[in-house]
Amino acid sequence: MSNSFGTLFRISTFGESHGPGIGVVIDGCPAGLAVNVADIQAALDRRRPGQSELTTPRSEADQVEVLSGLFEGQTTGTPIGLFIRNADQRSHDYSHIQNAYRPSHADYTYDQKYGHRDYRGGGRSSARETAARVAAGAVAMQLLQHHGIRVRSYVSQVGAVAVPVGYEQLDLGLIDSNLVRCPHPETAERMAELIRQTRDRHDTVGGIVTGVATGVPAGLGEPVFDKLHAELGKAMLSINAVKAFEYGSGFAGTLLFGSEHNDAFYTDEAGRVRTRTNHSGGIQGGISNGQDIYFRVAFKPVATILQPQQTINNQGEAVELAGRGRHDPCVLPRAVPIVDAMTALVLADMLLRARASRV
Amino acid sequence: MSNSFGTLFRISTFGESHGPGIGVVIDGCPAGLAVNVADIQAALDRRRPGQSELTTPRSEADQVEVLSGLFEGQTTGTPIGLFIRNADQRSHDYSHIQNAYRPSHADYTYDQKYGHRDYRGGGRSSARETAARVAAGAVAMQLLQHHGIRVRSYVSQVGAVAVPVGYEQLDLGLIDSNLVRCPHPETAERMAELIRQTRDRHDTVGGIVTGVATGVPAGLGEPVFDKLHAELGKAMLSINAVKAFEYGSGFAGTLLFGSEHNDAFYTDEAGRVRTRTNHSGGIQGGISNGQDIYFRVAFKPVATILQPQQTINNQGEAVELAGRGRHDPCVLPRAVPIVDAMTALVLADMLLRARASRV
Amino acid sequence: MSNSFGTLFRISTFGESHGPGIGVVIDGCPAGLAVNVADIQAALDRRRPGQSELTTPRSEADQVEVLSGLFEGQTTGTPIGLFIRNADQRSHDYSHIQNAYRPSHADYTYDQKYGHRDYRGGGRSSARETAARVAAGAVAMQLLQHHGIRVRSYVSQVGAVAVPVGYEQLDLGLIDSNLVRCPHPETAERMAELIRQTRDRHDTVGGIVTGVATGVPAGLGEPVFDKLHAELGKAMLSINAVKAFEYGSGFAGTLLFGSEHNDAFYTDEAGRVRTRTNHSGGIQGGISNGQDIYFRVAFKPVATILQPQQTINNQGEAVELAGRGRHDPCVLPRAVPIVDAMTALVLADMLLRARASRV
Amino acid sequence: MSNSFGTLFRISTFGESHGPGIGVVIDGCPAGLAVNVADIQAALDRRRPGQSELTTPRSEADQVEVLSGLFEGQTTGTPIGLFIRNADQRSHDYSHIQNAYRPSHADYTYDQKYGHRDYRGGGRSSARETAARVAAGAVAMQLLQHHGIRVRSYVSQVGAVAVPVGYEQLDLGLIDSNLVRCPHPETAERMAELIRQTRDRHDTVGGIVTGVATGVPAGLGEPVFDKLHAELGKAMLSINAVKAFEYGSGFAGTLLFGSEHNDAFYTDEAGRVRTRTNHSGGIQGGISNGQDIYFRVAFKPVATILQPQQTINNQGEAVELAGRGRHDPCVLPRAVPIVDAMTALVLADMLLRARASRV
Incomplete structure (x- = not known):
């Protein structure tokens, strides 16, 4: 159960960091969707380790293999199996973390829960699992495109370096114009510099990804528990290293009075219902209202640092852990395709669920 | 589907603001738990409208009726049905909002989704639905108490008025010592004053509830999608008016470097595994680590204000809506028992799910 | 979990035989369906105890109360809560079965599973729970009617007395023309006679209900695990006292060779795809093919007999149990509306699920 | 959704007959279980096509590959991915069935549902999918063995040739002593002869598999909808070609009176609760009572026959279909490991679910 996400467009991921590979089964993708495997690969390439000097030097080709569900370039309504073999499985010496809790x-919580753990590279708890999400999300994205929905996220903050304007003042076409995936070029440069400095200090830094979905029709999202933003929140919080989620006005909205915060409806010249402001972030009562959906996701600094740290081993004894391995000084640039994927998966699911709303 | 929450300890709520009442079915509560119905009623009384001058004057007795599942004061393992009749169903004139979108x-999104809506008092979208959650949460709470877990939340911010210290420096026994449910008496007074001023201006104000769970054993929470904090996040975001969720270091954690953010493990004198800091908020890799769990939940200002507002009707025509009715100037004090309830429901579910972790 | 059925059209039942009542929450019924509450009541009246000399004299009015989900005679897409109060809760002396295992x-299995049990009238294990299914099924039936689907079942066998012809040779309009609910009047008389004789001997007798669904469009049912007949089978086997399920050619089909059993396709004069025979029972590969769906459900003789029986108590000691109370000599006539209800629930669910099959 | 089975021990299968292969993800297998991959392979070998002269000559090695979830020979609590590559993918000419409905x-129902179908060898509707179930079932079996539960099924009837005695009079150790998998050697010979004759006539024949589970503790199975026999029934009916399911006394039980059918409890010399007869099939009120569980599953004759048949194409035009390919004259011998697997999966799931029954 814990390895599946979604109700009607449902994915189940499997695989560990240093086992044969990472995979996903998509169950519920409607039949008749033309799926471009190159687009899946392109999404994986955005998440791929070793893609730039700002990310981990661990190098994985991350080639996707389609195991089932496509026939003559189209979905058949049967489960789509995707698999990504782990290529760079160096026979590391993991003895230093086999018994120590980083x-x-x-490490500690898996041992407490399961009593037995694949300690190589984090095993199942490694962010490598998100490769499966990105692959599945790329299929969801093609379903959304078919329905005119577009999902784009970008790095809006690294450490204390933040984009000074809102998403609506940015050219989101610039997201991939730099290594950081920040569509504000000047800020991107400062972010890159901060990441380099942090890396050189053998430290890590966190930040914020902003997600945006446009073209979402009114009516997606289920009231009460499966509110659209509640599902988005869960989706984001399920990504490794995420600590916070807000949509629309978010935490800052608590500083406004109701008379300032309410979004007034009006009908535009084209006869379309719109709101003057969008503190609601495109969602009211848990259901999309046709305006842009936007939200922010906070990532903590990566826990693996190349510095000695005090900790304990599984006997409770104090030990010093020397950082090693190949790790990201900042996951934000690689988190962008993961946020995109999870957003697409939530919207695809809600798109299908909405079909049962009316007689 | 959208009206159920939880996997093994699962609730399904039903009912509308102005129909016969609000109810909940709890499926999966283990047999043999002594349940005190007075405790359920006490939880409802904390959420009850009309409880103080700071809340809506709508008065509901909110008496809980047990429809099933208890026998001789104990759970039998069968579903527990709870029902709360709506008492104060004044025959209001709702014609002003029948066609207008507040x-x-x-209003607008329900109409877009369903094409047909109970417009009386918000119908199903009314926060009155949360009475059912509070009742169910009170049962979950008794299961948690049986396992030594304690859940307490409080108002930590109203508008810009915030408690100046963290939860660990507060006496949480003071939460109910004032109408605001803020355990920092001086701040509580300032919050109450802000709420009164806002009410007198016919406006509304939002704020933040901080949730704390203590005594949670290590090992609760499922890795990958159903991470403990992801379920908590979804639970909180599913509450009416919630815009944001963060746990542990949250958004502020993005400003720390990894070397500052990491929580060093040590073994205390009693031989218990602990961490020097708790930026992790008691959860690592989605699983509880035995430290305190804490998080923050942002509530927007209530949308219903007693001021004229510009909007449109269901023909797309511009109309002015004059605010009426009985509403809360600030939902925070009444939100506390709801946050408690949702926290308890998540933890009860994870407690049962954890039983399947090992052979 | 165990008290819910269905994926998109999902019901959750609650309540015990001798508690306040029996209820159900329907989650997922689409908005905009006109629901006639009198039709729900009529379905309950067909299942009601005390309706004729052939059934238990326990008398329950079984009046349905709508707790939520309907507004101005239509569904709103929100959960529909239905409740049936237990009226005839005589303050029986249950001491004879409190500790003895009938x-x-x-009794024995509940005690083994839960360690604590409501022993009054069987508690949750009583067939009284099926009243909730019948009420929910009556709503599902109205959704099916809206889509041109008709569900009708009847008693085809009591003990060794069986209807000598297949459903297609019967006038199903005669089902309610007699107390047994067998549309073959001569056989119905012989069945009634057998039931009377059995009752007078203080014994009980079982039999078979045949279910028929007509007007089902091709394409309902999910391949692999949730095959249409697998869901129907589970639905029927979940009814108290059911021991067996077969559809189409069933067990008898094992005696045919493939060349005899295959259903040849042809196109009729109206251009409609049909099959020459219907050994498939209207389902191929788990998906409806547009032909009639038919199946048979076996009910064991009621376990409660008004004769002394040897058994043990919860200390493992041998005791003699004297039968008492008011019970059915044969449940078949009252089982018909339950089979109808479960059939309708499965088809309603599959109708909604099918909407997600194609892009 | 339709491709997953189970609640806590949950499998999701994927793959088509003529694609890259068939796979399964097992989610929820507890950590710390020693899994012998050779046992998984042995189960697959029992289901493998081409294993004897009585089955299809299509030859598949059906080598299982473990993609995830095992570490140092033990489960880790993470999803277990298993994959079986399709080896014998002859580049057949499928043009004769591409447009014709066998x-x-x-064929017809998939086209009606999805509008697009992998017509090669039946695609997803091929019984080849059950290889994934057998692999997963072999893991479930190892969990059951750990808990002292044993599952064994056998062929009890082929066409009209039936084993003359009940399972309790057979030596189930003889199941694999012959090609038919019938532990009654004389009957097995007659069955084999019937299968050979049928094959030589280019026809097919059906039959019955009897399933038996011993050592099942009292208390497994959920009351109401997820009754143990209801889940077993669904599991069996979800297997290709199954038309009927009965447990305990089944259809024959309808011919007994209550006084004959009831199973009297007694305490045996060892102090164990038992029943004098076992018409209940080891299940009462949907919950196991500690006696043997037994049931029967009817398989129709295989639809693919090597004879010309009248049918239509996707334009509705009458066409003659000449049978070709390599197919089983009788699936019963190969169905035995599938029934075993599905039984094991249901019991494993119920074993875990039962852990949440009591406080």
């Missing part, structure tokens, strides 16, 4: 990692 | 309410 | 009842 | 196959 600070702010999942 | 700003930042769910 | 043969072929659920 | 009688009693799923």
